[in-house]
Amino acid sequence: MALLDVENLDVSLSTAMGPARAVRGLNISLEKGETLGIVGESGCGKSMTALALMGLLPDNGTTEGTISLQGEDLLLKSEKEMCKIRGNRMAMIFQEPMTSLNPVHTVGRQIMEPLRLHRGLSKSEAFKETIGLMERVGIPNPSERVHNYPHQLSGGQRQRVMIALALSCSPDILIADEPTTALDVTIQDQILELIQNLVDEEGMALILISHDLGVIAENTEKVAVMYGGAVVESGPTDQIFGNLAHPYTQGLFAAMPKLGMGRNGRLTTIPGTVPDLINLPAGCTFTDRCPLATDECGTTAPSISTVEAGHKVTCHHIDQAINGRGEGLYK
Amino acid sequence: MVGGSITAFLLLCALISLFWTPGEVYGISIATRFLPVSAQHWLGTDQFGRDILSLLMAGTQNSITVGVVAVSIGLFAGVGLGLLASARRGWTEELIMRFSDFSFAFPAILSAIMITAILGPGGVNSIIAIGIYNVPVFARLTRGSANAIWTREYVMAARASGKGKFRITIEHILPNILSILIVQATIQFAIAILAEAALSYLGLGTQPPHPSWGRMLNEAQTLMFFQPMQAVYPGGAIALAVFGLNLLGDGLRDVLDPRLSRKR
Amino acid sequence: MSVFFAKRFMTLLATLLGASIVIFIVMEILPGDPALVILGVEATDEAIALLTTELGLDRPALERYFDWIFGILQGDLGNSYAYKVPVWELVEGALKITVPLAILSMILSVALALVVGLYAAANHNKASDISLMGISQLGISIPNFWLAVLLILYFAVNLRWFPAGGFPGWDEGFWVCIKALILPAVALATVQGAILARITRSSVLEVFREDFVRTARAKGLSQRSTLWLHVLRNSMIPVITVMGLQFANLLAGTVIVENVFHMPGLGSTVLKAINNRDTIVVENVVLMLAAMVVVTNFIVDILYAVIDPRLKAHDI
Ligand SMILES: Nc1ncnc2c1ncn2[C@@H]1O[C@H](COP(=O)(O)OP(=O)(O)O)[C@@H](O)[C@H]1O
Ligand SMILES: [Mg+2]
Numbered sequence: 001m002a003l004l005d006v007e008n009l010d011v012s013l014s015t016a017m018g019p020a021r022a023v024r025g026l027n028i029s030l031e032k033g034e035t036l037g038i039v040g041e042s043g044c045g046k047s048m049t050a051l052a053l054m055g056l057l058p059d060n061g062t063t064e065g066t067i068s069l070q071g072e073d074l075l076l077k078s079e080k081e082m083c084k085i086r087g088n089r090m091a092m093i094f095q096e097p098m099t100s101l102n103p104v105h106t107v108g109r110q111i112m113e114p115l116r117l118h119r120g121l122s123k124s125e126a127f128k129e130t131i132g133l134m135e136r137v138g139i140p141n142p143s144e145r146v147h148n149y150p151h152q153l154s155g156g157q158r159q160r161v162m163i164a165l166a167l168s169c170s171p172d173i174l175i176a177d178e179p180t181t182a183l184d185v186t187i188q189d190q191i192l193e194l195i196q197n198l199v200d201e202e203g204m205a206l207i208l209i210s211h212d213l214g215v216i217a218e219n220t221e222k223v224a225v226m227y228g229g230a231v232v233e234s235g236p237t238d239q240i241f242g243n244l245a246h247p248y249t250q251g252l253f254a255a256m257p258k259l260g261m262g263r264n265g266r267l268t269t270i271p272g273t274v275p276d277l278i279n280l281p282a283g284c285t286f287t288d289r290c291p292l293a294t295d296e297c298g299t300t301a302p303s304i305s306t307v308e309a310g311h312k313v314t315c316h317h318i319d320q321a322i323n324g325r326g327e328g329l330y331k
Numbered sequence: 332m333v334g335g336s337i338t339a340f341l342l343l344c345a346l347i348s349l350f351w352t353p354g355e356v357y358g359i360s361i362a363t364r365f366l367p368v369s370a371q372h373w374l375g376t377d378q379f380g381r382d383i384l385s386l387l388m389a390g391t392q393n394s395i396t397v398g399v400v401a402v403s404i405g406l407f408a409g410v411g412l413g414l415l416a417s418a419r420r421g422w423t424e425e426l427i428m429r430f431s432d433f434s435f436a437f438p439a440i441l442s443a444i445m446i447t448a449i450l451g452p453g454g455v456n457s458i459i460a461i462g463i464y465n466v467p468v469f470a471r472l473t474r475g476s477a478n479a480i481w482t483r484e485y486v487m488a489a490r491a492s493g494k495g496k497f498r499i500t501i502e503h504i505l506p507n508i509l510s511i512l513i514v515q516a517t518i519q520f521a522i523a524i525l526a527e528a529a530l531s532y533l534g535l536g537t538q539p540p541h542p543s544w545g546r547m548l549n550e551a552q553t554l555m556f557f558q559p560m561q562a563v564y565p566g567g568a569i570a571l572a573v574f575g576l577n578l579l580g581d582g583l584r585d586v587l588d589p590r591l592s593r594k595r
Numbered sequence: 596m597s598v599f600f601a602k603r604f605m606t607l608l609a610t611l612l613g614a615s616i617v618i619f620i621v622m623e624i625l626p627g628d629p630a631l632v633i634l635g636v637e638a639t640d641e642a643i644a645l646l647t648t649e650l651g652l653d654r655p656a657l658e659r660y661f662d663w664i665f666g667i668l669q670g671d672l673g674n675s676y677a678y679k680v681p682v683w684e685l686v687e688g689a690l691k692i693t694v695p696l697a698i699l700s701m702i703l704s705v706a707l708a709l710v711v712g713l714y715a716a717a718n719h720n721k722a723s724d725i726s727l728m729g730i731s732q733l734g735i736s737i738p739n740f741w742l743a744v745l746l747i748l749y750f751a752v753n754l755r756w757f758p759a760g761g762f763p764g765w766d767e768g769f770w771v772c773i774k775a776l777i778l779p780a781v782a783l784a785t786v787q788g789a790i791l792a793r794i795t796r797s798s799v800l801e802v803f804r805e806d807f808v809r810t811a812r813a814k815g816l817s818q819r820s821t822l823w824l825h826v827l828r829n830s831m832i833p834v835i836t837v838m839g840l841q842f843a844n845l846l847a848g849t850v851i852v853e854n855v856f857h858m859p860g861l862g863s864t865v866l867k868a869i870n871n872r873d874t875i876v877v878e879n880v881v882l883m884l885a886a887m888v889v890v891t892n893f894i895v896d897i898l899y900a901v902i903d904p905r906l907k908a909h910d911i
Contacts, residue, residue, distance in 0.1 A: 086813055094806060100806045105825075113811075151905045165810070441850075445618065445622060445877065448868070535866075548741060559748050574733060
């Protein structure tokens with residue numbers, strides 16, 4: 001039994017214009033200690049996936065499918081049972097360290113909260129533990145910092161506080177939703193390395209969400225590439241980066257700044273914009289941006305094909321896409 | 332919608348009462364004192380034998396006059412000052428804003444109390460007092476919203492093309508803050524009606540024999556224990572008017588400024 | 596903290612000074628001769644001149660202003676024109692009614708606002724929320740002095756639970772006095788509470804959309820604990836702001852509502868003074884009311900800093 005098994009997850013958000021299908025038919029499975037990356041452009045449903053796993057969708061969201069954590073279906077759990085799981089067996093780090101901490105409480109108090117809630121520690125025990133946690137996530141001078149308010153810390157330090165918070169009850173799964181997007185480039189690597197080390201030490205499973213293929217390539221064992229709410233390519237990280245198949249993944253890769261490209265190197269972008277989730281096109285959602293699109297793409301949804309063991313792609317023209325990779329599909 | 336219909340209904344009452352009321356408003360007749368509710372006097376008569384329904388209708392006129400005049404004073408002076416503050420910035424803005432700061436310590440009633448203490452009680456004085464109270468309200472709102480418009484690109488473009496501040500204010504700033512001002516004007520209208528009623532109730536506002544809702548409450552209060560309904564009607568009329576105007580303000584906000592209404 | 600405190604205190608003094616100047620200008624320099632007003636239009640010129648000297652009104656305005664202010668600093672508010680007794684004697688008893696009434700109404704309105712606002716926010720868009728907000732919209736529209744009349748008719752005349760008016764005086768016992776203050780306080784608190792309840796509700800809903808609320812939920816806190824532990828305090832900032840702004844209106848309301856209940860508070864003092872053309876009393880009472888408003892807003896400023904640690908940092 002996998003640690004986490006998500007099958008056919010659908011998330012839809014009711015809006016004034018009708019339901020927006022933010023996630024469609026998502027399948028993920030995660031073993032203990034495994035790391036999974038979810039990558040895709042902004043708006044493709046990464047955060048909604050994460051929030052659905054935590055049971056924290058906005059009020060207008062509904063979920064279908066199954067999310068089973070060690071065999072228990074989370075979608076069937078009561079709110080009270082979910083409260084015992086959140087922060088305890090599953091924890092999450094958010095994108096904006098600036099706004100994700102309560103401005104009117106000290107960071108110490110905020111880290112202590114889950115310790116007292118889930119582990120039933122006394123105030124003084126929780127305080128000691130908090131200082132230990134802050135030390136572990138690399139906050140200098142924790143016995144002073146513990147009394148600081150979020151606005152007195154830098155962005156990087158605040159994200160470290162968020163990590164300490166997530167780590168506090170040694171969860172089985174850590175979900176990090178773009179943990180470094182809001183941070184300075186120099187700090188990004190430090191934070192990712194910290195997460196990586198802690199995950200290793202604790203033996204936690206990690207779901208790392210990013211719009212940056214590079215971040216995913218360096219930090220995860222498995223990848224799911226999302227587009228328009230659905231996974232278009234998934235598999236072991238090495239295999240995917242060794243054998244980019246889906247035209248969208250290739251596009252993301254082409255859009256990545258590369259080492260040695262120099263100042264004059266041109267960044268390619270994928271033309272067009274992400275699909276409208278309320279009126280999804282029939283067929284493949286990537287059709288109107290895809291350099292290989294044919295009439296068939298616009299009318300029939302592609303099925304999943306396996307390129308190599310574990311490497312799955314949802315596309316009508318996989319062979320063409322793989323063959324065209326040499327010259328680059330995007331010019 | 333509801334707010335609009337209530338307001339329209341009150342306007343209609345005021346209009347009708349200009350030409351016709353079901354009973355006597357000014358005449359005093361002992362013979363018709365304290366008549367109960369009847370086909371001729373739908374709401375009965377008061378201690379001077381005046382028809383209560385007619386008084387209520389004529390009171391609408393008074394409230395509307397007060398609202399219009401007091402809000403106009405506030406609009407003209409306040410919007411003028413606010414636009415000036417926002418166009419000139421610097422010490423002009425500082426001065427105007429500090430001044431409106433401490434005038435906030437004086438609500439309409441207090442400034443009216445001061446003014447009537449000097450000039451004596453009266454309808455006109457109370458309207459002026461309420462109008463003066465409205466000035467800083469509009470000045471602040473105008474300055475705040477105008478400052479936001481001044482930073483917009485098209486205003487920058489207009490300045491770059493050499494247009495003067497006065498022209499920009501008239502052409503770009505004012506039209507863009509108009510909807511906010513209209514919404515606030517409805518709300519201030521309601522506040523003005525409340526304040527006038529309070530002043531007349533205290534005997535500082537509209538003087539007899541002019542019909543006014545606040546005045547009617549004042550006159551009814553001495554008889555509160557044996558003619559309670561006489562105190563209930565005018566207050567109900569005030570509440571209805573204020574309720575209608577507040578709803579109208581909310582509705583206008585939804586129509587004129589969808590962005591604002593969503594935030595609420 | 597001390598820098599913040601000192602700064603706010605300076606603002607308080609400056610505002611009070613400004614208010615006293617405005618009051619003085621309106622009451623003493625603008626056209627309108629107190630002596631003429633006191634004696635009436637038929638008075639002879641000599642009589643007016645005599646009274647003017649007697650009241651000290653022939654001295655330069657600046658001198659009179661400083662006399663007034665230094666007098667206040669020494670606890671001397673001057674003498675009433677009409678009664679020839681110190682103004683303080685006239686207002687002392689009134690303050691003992693108006694101040695407790697204002698405080699009691701404030702407490703009631705905040706309690707009402709928190710209960711209704713939080714309940715409505717917790718049941719966002721459900722029937723109870725919508726009907727509560729409808730009622731509060733009505734509550735805002737009701738003139739407080741009319742509500743006072745209705746309360747008297749029902750609770751004092753019909754049910755005889757409370758006295759219909761008057762004030763026994765604090766010597767008569769604490770609870771009798773509170774009982775006399777309840778109805779006027781409710782009349783005042785309903786309108787204020789309705790306004791504050793709406794602000795509370797929208798502010799709570801706004802804070803619920805903040806990222807840190809999601810963090811709190813991700814920790815495993817229930818919706819309810821999140822409300823109490825994380826949302827409430829953050830959502831109080833706009834509520835307190837409006838509370839400060841509304842205090843002036845509340846005070847103005849006490850002036851009127853006291854009158855409905857025939858209570859000898861500041862309201863009736865000032866009305867009597869207006870009828871007697873006793874401008875010096877009006878002047879002092881208005882300044883007192885303004886001072887209460889300013890002090891309340893000072894307290895509000897301090898509360899801000901208590902609630903939101905970021906503000907202190909900004910100001911220092
Ligand atoms: N509260 C909401 N109501 C309706 N639609 C939403 C809401 N929040 C997000 N969406 C939409 O859902 C889609 C997925 O969003 P999200 O998961 O946040 O994307 P990302 O991959 O950037 O994290 C986006 O198109 C977004 O516009
Ligand atoms: Mg996201």
